[in-house]
Amino acid sequence: MPEVSTVRLYLLRLVYLIISCGLAVVVWPGVLHHAQPWTLSTGVVRCMLTAFSLLCILGLRYPLQMLPVLMWELMWKVIWMLAIALPAWRSGQIDEATISTLYECAGVIIIPLAMPWRYVYARYLQQPGDRWKPLRA
Template sequence: MYEVSSFRLYVLRAMYLLVVVGLGIVLWPGIIHHTKQWDLMGGTVVCMLAAFSIMCALGLRYPLQMLPVLLWEIVWKTLWLAIVALPQWRAGHIDEATQGQLFELSFVVLVYIAVPWRYVWSHYVLKQGDRWTIASSRAARKDPKSTLHPA
């Protein structure tokens, strides 16, 4: 298995810290000093971003275990850039709101840089997945040398 260097772990921690501090400045004051009613989408976004910031705070301590949180960020931001921003850019008209969102989401490039991709490849692509059935679990308990249930 690929071993992640201490330097790369600090880069990951810096990424988590950037998210925690950024959302701590922008998002959390509005949650703590909540005065107005949020609409459905606005409230949903605020809650998802609050949860994301909390999960990133855990990433400061457990940078590799919380890596799926950063992968989720990469996926949704890249999808938005490809599905929303790119067609508008190709058509030659990006409205002001989309321009602002495009600027904010373009910082996803930092997450791409911070992620240890060889680790992701070895742990999420090459590594055998967890079992799907109870029968596999029973077989593993009967045969202690089985690869389905490591000792």
């Protein structure tokens, strides 16, 4: 397994801190003190973001073990930008809500800059996976 530098670990911790603090300011107050009932999708999104921010807090202590949450964040935002925002922009039918979400998603650029890609490759692509069958006695 490639060694991850201390600087890279601190960069990862900074990413986790930015995400968790940002969501704590933006999402948590609404989850803790919402006066009106939410729609199904709003409730799901807010609760998922709250859980994600809590997992990012764990990333402050375990930056390498929590890499899958950063990979999830990177993947869903890139997929959304390519599948939703880009086609809307190319067709000239992008609306204000999509533009707003696009700006919110643009912060994802910090993740690939901090990601220890050699470690990710060695850990998640080269390393053998866990066994599928029980061990024989």
